[in-house]
Amino acid sequence: MADDLGTLLSSPGAEVAAVEGALRTCGLPARGPYRVIVAETGSQRAGLAEGR
Numbered sequence: 001m002a003d004d005l006g007t008l009l010s011s012p013g014a015e016v017a018a019v020e021g022a023l024r025t026c027g028l029p030a031r032g033p034y035r036v037i038v039a040e041t042g043s044q045r046a047g048l049a050e051g052r
Contacts, residue, residue, distance in 0.1 A: 001026050 005022040008014050020030035028034075 001022075005026050008019055008022050023030055
């Protein structure tokens with residue numbers, strides 16, 4: 001679910017309703033405020049959330 005949300009957030013022109021739905025699916029409220037935290041695991045591994 002987090003991977004799907006990350007992909008959606010990094011897509012230009014993502015629909016607001018789609019982003020809100022993805023946030024709810026991840027257990028987050030549809031409206032913020034949000035705090036963005038970036039972390040690195042050392043090497044990329046399949047299945048980890050990614051955003052840009």
